[in-house]
Structure formats: structure tokens, C-alpha cells
Amino acid sequence: MNKQPKAVALISGGLDSLLAAKVMQEQGVHVEGINFFTGFCVEGHTHAIRKKDRARPKRNNALWVAEQLGIKLHIIDVSQPYKDVVINPKHGYGANLNPCLDCKGFMVKNALDWAEANGFDFIITGEVVGQRPMSQRRDTMPVVQRESGAGDRLVRPLCAKLLPPTLPEREGWIDRERLYDFSGRSRKPQMELAARFGFEDYAQPAGGCCFLTDQAYSVKLADLWQARGERDYEIDDIMLLKVGRHLRPRPNFKLIIGREEGENNFLEGYRRQFAHLRTLSHVGPLVLVDGRADEADLTLAARLTARYSKGRDAERVSVEVNTLDGERRTLEVAPLPSEEIPRDWIL
Amino acid sequence: MSHHELDARRLLCPMPVIRVQERVGELAPGEVLAVRCTDPGVVNDVPAWCRVNGHRVLDIAHDEDNNEILITIEVGRDG
Numbered sequence: 001m002n003k004q005p006k007a008v009a010l011i012s013g014g015l016d017s018l019l020a021a022k023v024m025q026e027q028g029v030h031v032e033g034i035n036f037f038t039g040f041c042v043e044g045h046t047h048a049i050r051k052k053d054r055a056r057p058k059r060n061n062a063l064w065v066a067e068q069l070g071i072k073l074h075i076i077d078v079s080q081p082y083k084d085v086v087i088n089p090k091h092g093y094g095a096n097l098n099p100c101l102d103c104k105g106f107m108v109k110n111a112l113d114w115a116e117a118n119g120f121d122f123i124i125t126g127e128v129v130g131q132r133p134m135s136q137r138r139d140t141m142p143v144v145q146r147e148s149g150a151g152d153r154l155v156r157p158l159c160a161k162l163l164p165p166t167l168p169e170r171e172g173w174i175d176r177e178r179l180y181d182f183s184g185r186s187r188k189p190q191m192e193l194a195a196r197f198g199f200e201d202y203a204q205p206a207g208g209c210c211f212l213t214d215q216a217y218s219v220k221l222a223d224l225w226q227a228r229g230e231r232d233y234e235i236d237d238i239m240l241l242k243v244g245r246h247l248r249p250r251p252n253f254k255l256i257i258g259r260e261e262g263e264n265n266f267l268e269g270y271r272r273q274f275a276h277l278r279t280l281s282h283v284g285p286l287v288l289v290d291g292r293a294d295e296a297d298l299t300l301a302a303r304l305t306a307r308y309s310k311g312r313d314a315e316r317v318s319v320e321v322n323t324l325d326g327e328r329r330t331l332e333v334a335p336l337p338s339e340e341i342p343r344d345w346i347l
Numbered sequence: 348m349s350h351h352e353l354d355a356r357r358l359l360c361p362m363p364v365i366r367v368q369e370r371v372g373e374l375a376p377g378e379v380l381a382v383r384c385t386d387p388g389v390v391n392d393v394p395a396w397c398r399v400n401g402h403r404v405l406d407i408a409h410d411e412d413n414n415e416i417l418i419t420i421e422v423g424r425d426g
Contacts, residue, residue, distance in 0.1 A: 037361050060361060063395040072400050077365045239359070269357055
């Protein structure tokens, strides 16, 4: 190849993808980054919603990585097509509702489509053999190559020496000898390489940056599917699973209870889509009702709303109930005692 | 110089960045895009996206109640 080879790097914002892209830059490859927004990304949303988290400085790690590398970053919204990965994973789930192997194949496939549309020659990932129990094993790495369609245009610079030579290596676009043979769950080789490149302050997400690897989140998503009788979701659904305390007192409805001012403000944006309650006599949460609630259900919801307000120890609390058809009324209720809230209501 | 506007209110990061990216892709170098946002994360993320992709932030302004943020961007030549 006479021209400079061009590669698109999957940039998660973590250390491995940062290093993989840097290794390729060191070999003279023109690298640009691609980052996929699935709707399940952890850091940005909770930070934006919860007021107490806003005191911490916030950065988008994928953009930070791109700045360290001096590369362009293309952030792609794949939240709609990604639904099929979450709902129908061909290779199943990991420990929670994380479809990691299907996810990796999906992302590499999308990166391949982008590379072909933009005149790029190959794809880089920060994968390391044996690092993740599902998607980064020696036997699953060829699965990603095959199912994504990327084949030997997929280069994993951090463990390439442990894998068969790829097209860019065979063609001499890159030098196999200057690639790496990292394997296993130890982070030491990556940290040493980071130090050699002079990278500091990089993100070290435990368990990745995806809510689907989180047990508590997965329980709420499974509950949503069970309650609706189908495995489907809208983007608003998965956003709301990140916010508030979720209680399902009855199979036909659940409550989403704001835990602090930031969450209450966020839930305010959903008032037109949900019946909702708020306390009038005491400071308290905004509560959304997800599902169909009858009169008895709304009374129970009002007592729970009172329970999670500053009036939890009062005899009576005034709760405003707003139904979906626009009716507004006030109920005077006794807060539900905590001993009358079974543990299995709390998702 | 053409002046364009984008409403990214109520979107949470990275969606405002994605919308900016889409809109900027339709504009010519030197054109100006004003983006209205509510997620405070845009104050970091939009300028970072502009820096890595060769665009320039001309101004970041907060409204009186500190609820809305207006970011003005000039589209770069290398974008």
C-alpha cells in the first residue's frame, strides 16, 4: 500500500481501546475513533440526572481518549438497532442481561459498515484474549470476526501475536512484530504500556461501561419485560430504569420514586406520559405510576408516596394524584409503615 | 455568515453531542450553529467533541435560572 493505511478504532473510553489505537498510530496508521451509544451507557446519564453527582467533574471518556490520541471521534446512535441485540442475543447473556458476544459482533459490524462508507482499510479493537468471560476468549474471537463480516480486517493490536495474522499484517501495512501478546485478566501489561506512552488519569471502569452488566439494572429490565408480557423496550423505558427507586406492589403497576431533587426534576419531564403523585403537606418525591392502576392501587401508591416523603412519621399526608386523563385530586392518607412493604416489592 | 439553531433540550449526553455532530455535518466551514441544551454535561462534552473534530466553540452562555445552556459553534475547515 503506497498511501497511508486508515483504520477505525472502537473507542469505549477505557484503557484497552486507547492503547490499541495508540499502537496503530505508532506504526504510522491514520486512526479515527468510533463510539456507539446503545442507551445502556453508564456514566453520562446518571451523572446528568442525580444532583449530588454533579459536584464531581464529569467527562466523556471516549472524547477524552480521542483528545489524548489527537484523533477524530465519531459518536454513533445505535440505540434502535441495538434493541435486537438485547432482546434476541444469539449467543445468550452473561451473568446478567449482558449480551456481550452479540454486542461485540454488532459493534464491529457497524464499524465495518462505517469503514467501508468512509474509505477506511481495517478496524481496531482493544480486545485482549481471556480478559472477559464471554466476548474476549480465544474461541469467541473468531466468532466476532465471522459474524461481523470483518474477517481478517479486524485487528486486535494488544493480543494480535496470539492470533492468526490479519490482512493488514500479511499485506505489510502494519508490522506484526510490533504488536502485542497480552492475555488474561491482569491489567499489569496494559498499565505498563500506558506508562510507556505517558498516559495517566485514564478510566478504569469495573465491569465495563454498560448498565446491562449491572445486576440491579438487569433485575429491573427483566421485571419490565415480565410485567408487559413481551421482551421489548423504548428508549424512555431504559432511561427510567436508571432513575429512582422502583417498587412493584402489584403485577399491574410499579412506582418510580425520585430519590433526590435531580431525579425529581428528571421525572417531571415524564408527567404527561404517566399518572403521577406528589406530596403537598410535606417535602417528598415525585412518583410515576407505570402500568394501569385502579382506585385501590392509587390509594396504595399515595400511601407509598407518603412513606418516602418527609411526612413518613406523620399521621396523615396530603398527596396529589394526577391521572393520565388529566384529573387531579388530593388524597389524605396514612404513610404505609415500612414493615408493610415486602422486600419483594423493591426491584 | 449563516446562523443555524439546534434544540437539544432534555437530551442527555451523549445525545446532544450526536445531534450536534449530525447538524454540523450538514453545514459548510465557517457557518455558525447555536445549540440550546439542558444537560450540564454538554459544557464539557460539546467543546471536547469540537476540539477533536476541528470545530471552534465561540461562546457558552447560561440563562438566568441556570437551566438552559446556549453553546455557539463555528464549523471548522477540517470537520
